[in-house]
Amino acid sequence: MSDFLVKPATTWNRVEGQDLKVKDWIVPSWEVSAATWDVVITGVPLSRSSISASAASEFPEAFRRSWSLFSTYYFDEHxxxxxxxxxxxxxVKMHGTDIVRCHANIEAAMVDVLKAHPDSCYVSIGGDHSITAPVIRALAMETGKRIGILQFDTHLDLRDVQEHGPSNGTPIRQLLDGGIVRGEDVYNIGLHGFYNAPTLIEAARHYGVNMISLKECRRNGATRQIADVMAALGEKVDFVYVTVDMDVLDIAYAPGVPASTPGGMRTDELFDLLFEVGKYDFVRAVDFVCIDPHRDTQAQTTVKAVTYAFLTMMVSRYIHL
Incomplete structure (x- = not known):
């Protein structure tokens, strides 16, 4: 295990059988010596960098606890x-107060993960959206590849870093200003409503970020929309990083997301989009961010939605690769 990773508090006693739960399927790496994995999951429990008050740092544990609620059989595709x-x-190990140090730990942990598992697909479970910047910095540094970003989000996350710091409102701006990614290689799907100020629209246009509204996405449909984006990215980048800010969902479907709003996606729309994303083998990494389990319903509406979204992408990857 990397010096920057620690064993999580939530672990399961795995049970083999004909009917397998997700908790029995995902293998704790610390219990296995050397192994090759198709997918590796890293928890990134950081939320001090969130603009909205948030306990997103608690989500990796909530995510793991939800594994007992799902099986490895996907009925929709049998x-x-x-x-x-x-x-x-x-x-990832976190410092109690120092956000910059936390981001450095994320970057170092991700470098170690890439070295240990060079051929895997990388799943990062946040944490707030600030984690995306250090994860992608590590990917760029370690691989030397040109990275495209497919972002599902209500917000552009292009706030001025000098004014707002390394917060969950600035990860895309950090990567653009740092020359880690190019604006033309960023595609943001799900933008809607009254939640992006004119200065952010100006910034997106300045950097050449591709803005795709929720209305446009619905008009195109999931299959066509993702096919169009992937075709464009496939002409430019070496691999694609998918970042899923769960505030892309309508507040009715995501009560556990501090910045969720009216007018967003339905959960089934997000699941359909991620199923399409999972078909492409040059999608090498994904994160799920900005879920506060303390705000969620007693039925864990948002926690379950994230686990379902993750599994939808995994089963698509299994079917199509």
Whole structure:
């Protein structure tokens, strides 16, 4: 295990059987010596960098606890995807107050993950959206590849870093200003409503960020929309990083997201989009961010939605790769 990763508090006693739960499918990497994984999961429990008051740092544990609620059989496609090899690598070590140090730890942990698992797909469970910047910095530094970003979000996350710091409102701006990614390689799907100020629209146009409204996405449909974006990215980048800010969902579907709003996506729309995304083998990494389990309903509406979204992308990857 990396010096920057720790064993999570939530672990499961895995049970083998004909009917397999997700908790029995995902393997704790610290219990296995050397292994090759199709997918590796890293918890990134940081929320001090959130503009909105948030306990998103608690989400990696809530995510793991939800694994007992899902099976490895996907009814919609009548497929059992248990043979996809998935490992839990644990959580990134965090400092109690120093956000910059936390981001440095994320970057260092991700470099170690890439070195140990160079051929895997990387799943990061946030944490707030600020985690995306250090994860992608590590990917760019370690691989030397040109990275495209597919962002599902209500917001552009292009706030001025000098004014707002390394917060969850600035990860895309950090990457653009740092020359890590190009604006033309960023596609943001799900923008809607009254939640992006004119200065942010100006910034997006300045950097050449591709803005796709929720209305446009609905008009195109999930299959066509993702096919169009992936075709464009496929002409430019070496691989794609998908970042899923759960505030892209309507507040009715995401009560556990501090910045969720009226007018957003339905959960089934997000699931359909991620199923399409999972078809492409040059999608090498994904994160899920900005979920506060303390704000969620007693039925864990948002927590379950994220786990469902993650599994939808995994089963698609299993079917199509």
């Amino acid at each position: 497929v059992d995807f248990r043979s996809l090899r998935v490992a839990d690598l644990g959580d």
